[in-house]
Amino acid sequence: MVIFMNYSTPEKRKLYRQYYATCDAIHTQYSAENAARLERWLNGNRRNPPPRYTPPPPTPPYPKEILGMACGAKTRKGAPCKRTDLYLSGRCKFHGGLSTGPKTAEGKAIVALNGLQAKQHQTP
Numbered sequence: 001m002v003i004f005m006n007y008s009t010p011e012k013r014k015l016y017r018q019y020y021a022t023c024d025a026i027h028t029q030y031s032a033e034n035a036a037r038l039e040r041w042l043n044g045n046r047r048n049p050p051p052r053y054t055p056p057p058p059t060p061p062y063p064k065e066i067l068g069m070a071c072g073a074k075t076r077k078g079a080p081c082k083r084t085d086l087y088l089s090g091r092c093k094f095h096g097g098l099s100t101g102p103k104t105a106e107g108k109a110i111v112a113l114n115g116l117q118a119k120q121h122q123t124p
């Protein structure tokens, strides 16, 4: 039996990020509304019944293209990675990408001293 993996591509990873950003926005708004409702009840007349539970709004359907999406990064073997437990970047924990290094002038100055200084031994 041949299993066809749904390997990620830049377009699919973009769709993946967009989908979760949409869901996150919906959930953030829902949480804010619930908190505001509770706040109004706490500050208002407590003899009124407390706010009722409102079910969260539905999220958009999961796109079919990214269903079961695998990491797809090139492994040391040369084959694409098959892991499906992905971060929001659309890559797995092993292929999240390299560090992009220090960005600020301050960070670059710290890194520039790395090879010059003797190790500082700290006493607790």
Ligand SMILES: [Zn+2]
Residues within 6 Å of the ligand: 071, 072, 073, 081, 082, 083, 091, 092, 093, 094, 095
């Ligand atoms: Zn991977």
